[in-house]
Amino acid sequence: MLRFFRSSSSIVIVVVFLLAGLTWIHALVHPVQPDDKYGVFLYSALDGWIDQIPGLNVWCGLFVTLLAAALMITVNNRLHLIDKISYLPALCYVILIGGVPMVHQFNPAAVASIFLIAGFIQLIGSFKSEQLSYRYFTASMFISTAMFFYQYMCVYMLAIWFAILFLRPGYWREWVFSILGFSVPVFYAFCWFFLVEDDFTRIGVFFENIFSVQRFLPQLSTSTILFLIISIVLAIFAFGHLMRYLGSRKTFVRNGYYVLILIAIITIALSAIVPDSLPSTWYLIAFPMSFFLSNYLATVRSIRWGTIVLMVLFVGMMIAQII
Numbered sequence: 613m614l615r616f617f618r619s620s621s622s623i624v625i626v627v628v629f630l631l632a633g634l635t636w637i638h639a640l641v642h643p644v645q646p647d648d649k650y651g652v653f654l655y656s657a658l659d660g661w662i663d664q665i666p667g668l669n670v671w672c673g674l675f676v677t678l679l680a681a682a683l684m685i686t687v688n689n690r691l692h693l694i695d696k697i698s699y700l701p702a703l704c705y706v707i708l709i710g711g712v713p714m715v716h717q718f719n720p721a722a723v724a725s726i727f728l729i730a731g732f733i734q735l736i737g738s739f740k741s742e743q744l745s746y747r748y749f750t751a752s753m754f755i756s757t758a759m760f761f762y763q764y765m766c767v768y769m770l771a772i773w774f775a776i777l778f779l780r781p782g783y784w785r786e787w788v789f790s791i792l793g794f795s796v797p798v799f800y801a802f803c804w805f806f807l808v809e810d811d812f813t814r815i816g817v818f819f820e821n822i823f824s825v826q827r828f829l830p831q832l833s834t835s836t837i838l839f840l841i842i843s844i845v846l847a848i849f850a851f852g853h854l855m856r857y858l859g860s861r862k863t864f865v866r867n868g869y870y871v872l873i874l875i876a877i878i879t880i881a882l883s884a885i886v887p888d889s890l891p892s893t894w895y896l897i898a899f900p901m902s903f904f905l906s907n908y909l910a911t912v913r914s915i916r917w918g919t920i921v922l923m924v925l926f927v928g929m930m931i932a933q934i935i
Contacts, residue, residue: 614919618910620697625685628703629678635710635933636674639717643670652818653801655720655761662718672718676726680895681705683729684902691736693868693903700906704925708898711839711929714832714891720762721892727758728768729899732875735775736868738786748772748786752793760801763822764882764889769794771874779867830888835935840894842928846921847901850908857911872900 617624643666662668681702688694688701709715715722731754738745751772758765769790776786798815805814832840851873858866879897883890905921912918 614909614915614922617700617703617922618698620699624699625702628681628699628706631703632678632681632706632710633674635706635713635929636670636677636716638713638933639670639673640667643667643717652720652763653760654757655723658723659718669718670716673716673722676718676722677706677709680722680725680729680899683726683733684899687729687733687736688903688906690733691865691868693865693872694907694910696910698906698910700909701902704902704905704909705898707925707929708843708901709895711843711925711932712836712891712894713932714836715894719892719895721889721895724758724762724765725895725899727754727761728765728875728896730754731758731768731772732871732899735772735871736864738775739779739864739867742781744783744785745780746789748776749789749793752790753796756794756797760797762892763818764886766794766822767878767882768875770878771871774874775867775871779870830890832891833935835932836891839928839932842924843901846924847904849921850904853908853912854904869903872903876900876904 659669662672684701684705685699689697694700731751734747734751734754738747738751752769755765755768755772758768772790773787776783776790780786801818802815854869858869861869876897879893879900883893883897905925909918909922912921
């Protein structure tokens with residue numbers, strides 16, 4: 613089983629996408645009420661249109677998940693976080709999302725995850741050269757745009773500033789690029805509220821809501837809690853494997869994993885500060901977790917142990933689906 617998914621054959625990605633569709637069958641047959649909590653302007657505009665067609669909410673959620681999985685493949689093939697062409701990141705992402713059926717719908721964090729991955733591609737691309745990079749403008753603009761789908765995305769600017777501060781030679785203009793990139797979507801939002809809705813104060817209310825959070829625990833099913841625990845334990849195990857050999861990798865790859873680690877820490881902190889966001893933020897933390905797990909599956913010497921880890925993920929997902 614592991615040998616098959618380690619293969620770079622194009623049939624693997626077909627199987628991965630079919631697996632994603634299978635994990636969403638229950639949601640397609642029995643759609644649930646969309647979880648639009650913490651969704652803001654751009655998301656509300658899309659959601660209002662999608663809700664007019666029954667069942668479209670789930671299909672759009674599945675499409676976003678498949679798009680995120682495809683971007684995961686692009687990340688690896690372009691940035692080589694795993695030594696060879698591999699579809700394992702997409703596989704792990706599909707399994708992690710498939711094991712939490714309560715998020716199988718079109719929700720703001722799912723859309724925001726697309727912009728997070730796109731911003732990561734731009735951010736890590738800047739490490740290919742020590743010369744001044746304009747990619748921080750684009751990366752920050754992706755994060756700022758995502759903020760208008762899922763209001764807490766602004767915290768991921770910390771990953772960009774971490775990269776500039778610790779992983780770059782120290783060009784002060786890259787700080788300016790990051791601030792300008794973040795400001796452009798904010799400026800357009802301000803213009804929209806001022807010119808179209810005649811209420812420019814809404815942009816201030818938006819930022820006020822980001823820091824006005826209600827802290828209460830989400831209602832999770834037993835099967836979901838079990839799958840979350842299994843996934844997190846395996847991700848920690850894979851993270852330990854990663855840290856043992858990360859020092860021997862190229863600086864470019866090493867910096868990429870440092871940013872992934874920071875994204876995971878930011879998401880965990882966000883889930884701790886706003887516990888009720890946990891079901892949605894699973895879309896966000898599944899991104900770095902997928903690379904930790906896929907790195908282990910791709911580099912572990914013992915096929916037996918790798919197969920056990922993959923099987924545990926599969927079984928956990930199936931139990932969550934059945935229950």
